[in-house]
Amino acid sequence: MSRFTALLLAAVAILAVAxxxxxxxxxxxxxxxxxxxxxxxxxxVLVKQPGKKPFKLKKATSVKxxxxxxxxxxxxxxxxxxxxxxTQSGVFSQGKFKVTQHPSDGLTDLTLTGGDFGVCTAxxxxxxxxxxxxxxRRRLFGRAHGRFRTRxxxxxxxxxxxxxxxxxxxxxxxxxNVSPNKTSxxxxxxxxxxxxxxxxxxxxxxxxNKLNLDPDMYxxxxxxxxxxxxxxxxxxxxxDVPNYYLYVRAPDGQEGAVQIPFSERDExxxxxxxxxxxxxxxxxxxxxxxxxxxxxLYPETLSLKLDAEGPNENCITDxxxxxxxxxxIRLKLH
Numbered sequence: 001m002s003r004f005t006a007l008l009l010a011a012v013a014i015l016a017v018a019x020x021x022x023x024x025x026x027x028x029x030x031x032x033x034x035x036x037x038x039x040x041x042x043x044x045v046l047v048k049q050p051g052k053k054p055f056k057l058k059k060a061t062s063v064k065x066x067x068x069x070x071x072x073x074x075x076x077x078x079x080x081x082x083x084x085x086x087t088q089s090g091v092f093s094q095g096k097f098k099v100t101q102h103p104s105d106g107l108t109d110l111t112l113t114g115g116d117f118g119v120c121t122a123x124x125x126x127x128x129x130x131x132x133x134x135x136x137r138r139r140l141f142g143r144a145h146g147r148f149r150t151r152x153x154x155x156x157x158x159x160x161x162x163x164x165x166x167x168x169x170x171x172x173x174x175x176x177n178v179s180p181n182k183t184s185x186x187x188x189x190x191x192x193x194x195x196x197x198x199x200x201x202x203x204x205x206x207x208x209n210k211l212n213l214d215p216d217m218y219x220x221x222x223x224x225x226x227x228x229x230x231x232x233x234x235x236x237x238x239x240d241v242p243n244y245y246l247y248v249r250a251p252d253g254q255e256g257a258v259q260i261p262f263s264e265r266d267e268x269x270x271x272x273x274x275x276x277x278x279x280x281x282x283x284x285x286x287x288x289x290x291x292x293x294x295x296x297l298y299p300e301t302l303s304l305k306l307d308a309e310g311p312n313e314n315c316i317t318d319x320x321x322x323x324x325x326x327x328x329i330r331l332k333l334h
Contacts, residue, residue, distance in 0.1 A: 028062035032081040033103030035062045041091050043074025068098045068113055071140075080108040080146070088146020094165075095140035097150075107158070111151040112138045112168050120170035121211050139167040150175075154219075155206035157198075158187040164198075171299035172207030172220070192236050192270055194221050201227055205302050213298055215239045215291060222287055222302045229282075229310030234274035235289050240265065245290040246275060249301070251283025259293070261319045275317045278310025 028037045038047065039060040048054040050066045057076065069076055071093045078099065079089040083106035096114040101107065115137030140150055142164055149158040150166040152173035157166055162179040164186055177186045177198040186198040190206035198204055203226075208219040218237040225232065235244060247257045262271035279285065286301040 028060055030062070030079055030081040030087060032083065032106065033065065033101050035064055036067075036099055036101070036108070037062050037079045038069070039077050041075035041077040041093075043071075043093075045074040045076045046070035063099075065100050066098060068096065070096050070114075072096065078108075080106070082106045082146065088144070088148070090142055090144025090146070090148055092140060092142050092144075095138055097140055105147070107147045107149055109149050109151055110140060110142070112140055112153075112166060114138050115168060117153075117168075117170065137168050137170065139165065141165050153210065154208050155188055155190040155194075155204075158189075160185075162186060171302060172205045174203060174205045176203040177201065190221060191219050192268075192272075194219060194234060194236060194272075196221070196223055196232075199225075203304065205304075207299060207302070209298070211298065215297075218289075218291075218297060220289055220297070220302070222304060224304035224306065226305065226307040229279050229306055229308040230276060231279060231285060231287065231304065231306070232274070232276040233287060234272060235262075236270055236272045237262075237291070238269045238271075239291060240269075240271070241291050244273065245293050247288040247290060247296060247301070248277075249286040250279075251281045251285065257290070257293075258321070260317050260321050263319055273317065273319060275315055277315035278313050279306055280309055282306060282309060 030037045037060060038057060040057045045057040046054050047057050047063060048068045049063050072095065075091050075093040077089060077091050079087050080101055082088055083104065092110065095112060097110045098113050100109045117137055142148065142150060144159060145161040147160055149156055152166050152168045154173035155175065157164060157175040162177065162181065162184040165176045165178055167174045175186065175188050175198065177184060177200050179200045182200055184200050187195070188198060188204050189195040191208050194206065196204055203224045205222045206219065209216060217239065218235065221234045223232040241262065243259050243261050245257045245259055249255045260273055260275065262273050265271055284303055284305045286303050288296040288301040290296050
């Protein structure tokens with residue numbers, strides 16, 4: 001055997017050893033309720049598995065449930081196992097979240113993490129106004145196919161394949177359906193059964209008092225249906241009062257309030273009330289709730305923007321009321 005042939009055979013042997021792991025390596029696959037497979041989809045993604053050091057995601061990797069992701073400067077593609085055959089996947093960005101999964105039905109939860117909500121309490125205590133940046137504490141954008149759910153402080157949003165944004169603010173958890181698919185639906189749910197399905201373009205805000213404010217137990221919900229010119233919302237509370245005041249400030253600056261009845265208390269002591277109102281103006285509306293007719297409940301007002309005028313019809317409330325919106329009723333802002 002010539003020296004050249006021996007060198008050639010040695011080189012081939014070395015190549016075989018080096019390449020063999022690549023051919024023999026198994027492609028990572030997700031395991032129901034145990035692991036998901038993630039890979040970078042752009043930018044820088046940081047990954048932190050339970051009990052391990054964080055690392056930059058550079059290739060497809062299998063990680064345990066309970067792993068947290070930082071996609072503030074990148075995008076991550078995440079694949080989980082379905083409850084039956086097959087997998088489901090999505091691309092997530094613009095925030096931090098922890099992944100878990102329900103083995104019974106394959107629903108994959110993405111719980112928003114990070115964000116310092118101490119500023120919410122501080123601003124409330126000292127009466128300081130919230131800037132837009134201070135109000136937005138954390139956020140997550142998703143584009144997914146399959147059963148995924150984002151969970152914020154005040155509500156959750158379940159999808160079966162769409163594009164959506166979930167944002168935790170001092171003033172509540174906001175979910176928006178941003179899918180171009182007109183048949184897309186997002187199931188949103190707050191506390192004590194407050195829920196609504198979002199069509200494309202619709203936005204909903206849930207807020208529950210988590211700042212130990214007085215009065216203590218109340219939850220608010222505000223829905224924007226921009227293309228239909230409709231505002232809808234509700235309030236849920238264990239505070240035993242028969243009525244509340246709904247306050248509205250229109251885009252032209254006009255203000256008004258109306259007294260609306262609560263339902264009777266249920267077996268858990270909760271009263272609730274909902275409303276839906278077509279509007280006559282295009283622009284930004286501010287909506288607030290008061291239990292005493294004098295002071296607005298925190299966060300004082302929630303805002304929304306409508307792109308079209310609504311139909312020429314009256315508001316609907318449940319329980320019903322015939323009292324019209326009254327202009328000029330002034331409620332105290334904190």
